[in-house]
Amino acid sequence: MTALTLRRATEADLPFVMATERREGYDALVGRWDEARHRAALRDGRHAHLLGQAGAEPIGFAILRDWASEERVTLIKRIAVAAPGQGWGRLLLSHVVEAAFRETPAHRLWLGVFPENLRARRAYEAVGFVAEGVARGSAFFGGLHRDELIMAILRPDWEKARGVHPGA
Numbered sequence: 001m002t003a004l005t006l007r008r009a010t011e012a013d014l015p016f017v018m019a020t021e022r023r024e025g026y027d028a029l030v031g032r033w034d035e036a037r038h039r040a041a042l043r044d045g046r047h048a049h050l051l052g053q054a055g056a057e058p059i060g061f062a063i064l065r066d067w068a069s070e071e072r073v074t075l076i077k078r079i080a081v082a083a084p085g086q087g088w089g090r091l092l093l094s095h096v097v098e099a100a101f102r103e104t105p106a107h108r109l110w111l112g113v114f115p116e117n118l119r120a121r122r123a124y125e126a127v128g129f130v131a132e133g134v135a136r137g138s139a140f141f142g143g144l145h146r147d148e149l150i151m152a153i154l155r156p157d158w159e160k161a162r163g164v165h166p167g168a
């Protein structure tokens, strides 16, 4: 598999981001924003749009909320790849985790996933996210209040997995 690079997305990347979140079948799995909402998030200082590229080809994106927040808690608000089930998601996620812990003082990186989204859960588990429990009614999605499985990775978990000593 080609190496992946991760960079901050710009407005020029929004067509890819919006097409990816609108892929067939994704409507049941992941949220989507219109262009104005994406543009606002790109500028608000609270969100980070991260784009994964294999060579020059974009393969997926993640939107993080509370990037570099004072609370040191960051949410993976959304993640999606253009071609699922081929290992790209795991690779993208591992780069996103690296970026969050290397580039910010985040202590906790977390997300909510619909419990039946087994493909996403496996990808999260593969990079070290741990299931913490079900938050009832935590997502208002498609007009319904849906339960979400909360998964998180903490900085000490990440350091341990990498053999990094705290403070190094």
Ligand SMILES: CC(C)(COP(=O)(O)OP(=O)(O)OC[C@H]1O[C@@H](n2cnc3c(N)ncnc32)[C@H](O)[C@@H]1OP(=O)(O)O)[C@@H](O)C(=O)NCCC(=O)NCCS
Pocket (backbone or CB within 6 Å): 026, 029, 030, 079, 080, 081, 082, 083, 084, 085, 086, 087, 088, 089, 090, 091, 112, 113, 114, 117, 118, 119, 120, 122, 123, 126
């Ligand atoms: C979630 C997502 C980013 C994961 O990326 P991906 O490239 O599909 O994931 P990977 O191929 O790296 O890994 C998927 C894992 O799930 C497994 N898998 C694939 N299809 C599966 C299925 N239908 N049921 C259960 N497991 C499945 C794969 O075997 C792999 O696990 P393994 O490596 O242990 O064998 C991607 O599937 C996606 O964009 N999905 C649509 C949007 C979405 O669900 N976003 C997350 C919302 S919380």
